[in-house]
Amino acid sequence: MSIFDIIGYILITCGIILSGIGVYGIFRFKNFYSRILVSSKVDTVGFMTIMLGVMFINGLSFFSLKVLLIVIIAVITTPLATHSIARSAYLSGYKIKKGKYYGN
């Protein structure tokens, strides 16, 4: 259990807690736009934390280089996909009622 493994395990735990918060955010917020904003952002950060933890476990090798490539791809694509979903919802005329759900 070298120091890198311990750091990696701590990072993976934080990443799982973060993605758990992201999943919780999906059910916590009532209307669509605040839900998509929060959950995709927190989920991407959780993704990066877990992958950083994996990179720490494997040290300097081609394995962690490939994991870095996955991180770069996912960091670019996930927000783009979320943006296109929200844009499609907004341009299709999905409006939020101004009733009690307007707050969150």
Add this chain to the structure above:
Amino acid sequence: MFVNYALISLIILALAGSLRIVLGPTIWDRLLGLNIFSAKIIMMIVLFSVIMGKPYLLDIAIVYALLGFIGIILIARFIEWRGKI
């Protein structure tokens, strides 16, 4: 051994994320659930390749990330333009 527990907890989170796909009132909620679910699957593939120790398993995660992205973009545009992409 620790990575196994991480993988199991990710499976539980993925199932919870897919609940939004089932419940989602609008179709965009379902797309959001799909996006979250595919992000979880990519994490699971990477953790599985750490457990197995095989680097070539990571290529599956790369291909899945790109294809999932293209699929979600296509569905979002399909809905937005009501079938006439």
